[in-house]
Amino acid sequence: MAATTEPEVIHVRDLVVGFGKQTVLDHLSLDVHRGEILGLVGASGGGKSVLLRSIIGLIPKRQGRIEVLGMDLDQTTDQTARSVGRRWGILFQLGALFSSLTVRENVQFPMRENLDLSESLLYELATAKLEIVGLSAEDGDKFPAELSGGMTKRAALARSLALDPEIVFLDEPTSGLDPIAAGEFDRLIRTLQQTLGLTVFMVTHDLDSLHTVCDRVAALADGRIVAAGSIESMLECEHPWVRAYFRGRRARMPVPRLN
Amino acid sequence: MTVTASKTMDRASGSGGTRPEERLLALDVQDEHLTFTAAGTWAGERGRELDQLTSAPLGGISPPKIVDIDLRGVERLDMLGAWLLERLFRHYTVGGSKVRFVGLPERYRGLLEQVHDVNQQMPSPRSQTHRLLNAFEAFGRMGVGIKDAFLVFVSMLGMLGCAAARALRRPKEFRLTSVVHHLYRVGWQAVPIVLLITFLIGCIIAQQGIFHFRKFGADAYVVDMVGILVLREIGVLIVSIMVAGRSGSAYTAELGSMKMREEIDALRTMGFDPIDVLVLPRVIALLCALPVLAFMGSMAALYGGGLVAWLYGGMSPAIFIARLKEAISITHFEVGMIKAPFMALAIGMIACSEGLRVKGSAESLGLQTTTSVVKSIFVVIVLDGVFAMFFASIGM
Numbered sequence: 160m161a162a163t164t165e166p167e168v169i170h171v172r173d174l175v176v177g178f179g180k181q182t183v184l185d186h187l188s189l190d191v192h193r194g195e196i197l198g199l200v201g202a203s204g205g206g207k208s209v210l211l212r213s214i215i216g217l218i219p220k221r222q223g224r225i226e227v228l229g230m231d232l233d234q235t236t237d238q239t240a241r242s243v244g245r246r247w248g249i250l251f252q253l254g255a256l257f258s259s260l261t262v263r264e265n266v267q268f269p270m271r272e273n274l275d276l277s278e279s280l281l282y283e284l285a286t287a288k289l290e291i292v293g294l295s296a297e298d299g300d301k302f303p304a305e306l307s308g309g310m311t312k313r314a315a316l317a318r319s320l321a322l323d324p325e326i327v328f329l330d331e332p333t334s335g336l337d338p339i340a341a342g343e344f345d346r347l348i349r350t351l352q353q354t355l356g357l358t359v360f361m362v363t364h365d366l367d368s369l370h371t372v373c374d375r376v377a378a379l380a381d382g383r384i385v386a387a388g389s390i391e392s393m394l395e396c397e398h399p400w401v402r403a404y405f406r407g408r409r410a411r412m413p414v415p416r417l418n
Numbered sequence: 419m420t421v422t423a424s425k426t427m428d429r430a431s432g433s434g435g436t437r438p439e440e441r442l443l444a445l446d447v448q449d450e451h452l453t454f455t456a457a458g459t460w461a462g463e464r465g466r467e468l469d470q471l472t473s474a475p476l477g478g479i480s481p482p483k484i485v486d487i488d489l490r491g492v493e494r495l496d497m498l499g500a501w502l503l504e505r506l507f508r509h510y511t512v513g514g515s516k517v518r519f520v521g522l523p524e525r526y527r528g529l530l531e532q533v534h535d536v537n538q539q540m541p542s543p544r545s546q547t548h549r550l551l552n553a554f555e556a557f558g559r560m561g562v563g564i565k566d567a568f569l570v571f572v573s574m575l576g577m578l579g580c581a582a583a584r585a586l587r588r589p590k591e592f593r594l595t596s597v598v599h600h601l602y603r604v605g606w607q608a609v610p611i612v613l614l615i616t617f618l619i620g621c622i623i624a625q626q627g628i629f630h631f632r633k634f635g636a637d638a639y640v641v642d643m644v645g646i647l648v649l650r651e652i653g654v655l656i657v658s659i660m661v662a663g664r665s666g667s668a669y670t671a672e673l674g675s676m677k678m679r680e681e682i683d684a685l686r687t688m689g690f691d692p693i694d695v696l697v698l699p700r701v702i703a704l705l706c707a708l709p710v711l712a713f714m715g716s717m718a719a720l721y722g723g724g725l726v727a728w729l730y731g732g733m734s735p736a737i738f739i740a741r742l743k744e745a746i747s748i749t750h751f752e753v754g755m756i757k758a759p760f761m762a763l764a765i766g767m768i769a770c771s772e773g774l775r776v777k778g779s780a781e782s783l784g785l786q787t788t789t790s791v792v793k794s795i796f797v798v799i800v801l802d803g804v805f806a807m808f809f810a811s812i813g814m
Contacts, residue, residue: 258779274498276465283537287501290536304778323462323496354528355497 174223185382201379248319256303263299457491460499481513490521596699604665605707616715620722642745644723653716658761662794666769670790673773701766708762
């Protein structure tokens with residue numbers, strides 16, 4: 160496959176995105192390499208989610224170029240755009256599970272639409288994905304409204320993995336979870352990234368997540384990426400916002416990395 | 419003896435795969451040693467072929483001692499492929515064979531290990547129940563449902579009564595602003611559509627009356643029909659049905675989404691009763707608005723009837739009004755208007771109690787809104803029938 164030769168799975172150049180008179184992203188450039196976990200940090204309301212949504216094509220851009228898996232989504236037909244869409248999975252901040260379907264049906268939904276599979280195999284696969292993210296087969300029969308916060312995140316992760324994507328976008332995966340659950344979720348992401356060979360693009364606020372699972376961190380401030388690199392290089396960065404974030408009162412000693 | 423599953427292969431290769439000549443799974447049998455050779459893309463897009471190939475790989479041959487699954491030729495493996503391999507593995511392990519994976523690419527080792535633990539408890543097949551029993555069960559549940567609906571209605575009436583009593587005792591706590599706001603929405607904003615629809619209904623009744631009464635030379639009596647029908651029944655009934663569809667559904671959807679977002683729980687924790695704050699103002703607004711709308715609707719229907727009698731039936735407005743005065747009395751008008759507040763109460767209570775019964779999901783919101791409108795219209799029509807019998811028996 161041609162995709163394995165190019166190292167950057169997401170390639171963003173000079174991206175400008177805004178709403179009305181406000182410019183949220185101002186000539187932003189960012190690369191995500193194959194097989195890494197990239198953590199994106201930034202102030203609340205600073206455009207992290209906007210960047211994620213522009214990359215997956217939910218928000219139109221004003222200028223610039225975005226290539227995902229070597230394809231510029233603006234210049235492809237709907238057909239190719241859809242086929243690229245099958246190669247990524249998205250975990251929305253609030254899960255975005257379809258409330259009228261059970262958890263298992265939620266996971267089956269992308270498979271049912273995109274793949275030609277028998278009903279029994281769909282059942283087995285959906286249960287397999289649920290168990291891999293740490294839910295039980297019985298949880299599959301519940302409706303999203305009956306799940307706790309952590310279970311919702313896990314179910315949403317299982318759905319984002321339904322089509323065995325190459326890239327997974329996670330929008331604040333650990334927000335709203337207690338530190339233990341958040342730590343477990345981080346470990347889960349790390350394990351899945353290693354066994355499934357995923358590239359993970361993670362928007363997060365969680366310093367622990369950044370320390371433990373992210374291979375690389377990108378800091379978004381003033382509408383552009385002001386620093387990108389390992390967590391150690393972040394600690395040395397002199398940009399005032401990055402300094403305040405990584406060396407502020409709430410930042411603490413690095414936790415040992417998971418591997 | 420050497421058997422290759424070539425027949426299955428042909429079927430698999432025909433269905434638009436990436437490489438038609440690629441053999442996904444080949445089988446080699448030597449005495450009690452089975453060798454599967456997997457190759458190519460073991461991923462979602464070939465799901466159905468792979469499923470068929472691995473579901474019934476061997477029928478009727480006694481379990482082999484050793485099964486080797488050769489994975490050297492596999493170019494891509496995803497979770498679907500891994501699960502199917504695992505399923506094959508379990509199939510032979512359960513049969514007492516020793517199963518080995520040969521030449522597993524290192525990058526896929528973790529994936530195979532991960533699917534090894536899943537799906538350990540297969541679902542027990544659903545117990546088949548009797549169809550007749552199911553019908554009885556559904557019938558029984560329906561009965562209980564009707565009882566529950568009645569209880570909900572009665573408890574809402576009680577809670578509203580208490581809330582109204584509290585408001586009377588402490589008028590300062592009564593939410594007048596909220597009432598006015600809802601009055602504007604369900605009353606004032608509903609005026610144009612109510613006038614238009616009732617006007618058209620009046621026109622249609624008059625036109626039909628003239629058309630058919632003319633055969634007996636009785637077209638003058640169309641005035642009696644329009645007058646009595648509109649004032650006693652149609653005016654209030656049509657307006658109530660419209661209000662149930664227009665405002666009742668809005669009440670249910672509003673309260674339901676507030677319930678979904680825990681706003682109602684928030685109100686409770688702050689020491690407010692949602693009945694006082696949300697339901698009572700809405701019901702009172704409806705109680706004020708519906709009689710006014712019913713009156714306006716009746717007038718619009720009479721106007722429409724008069725207009726058609728003039729333009730289509732050739733009856734001058736002066737004659738129409740003179741005949742109308744003879745045909746109707748204040749009783750007819752009273753009979754119609756007395757019903758309006760009761761209709762309003764029924765619609766408001768059903769709409770609000772259905773709204774408060776919404777659960778977490780979007781589907782439940784839709785279901786409750788539908789139920790609210792269907793129930794309100796049903797109750798409005800039943801009430802109308804009850805009133806008709808009542809007024810007939812007291813001679814009004």
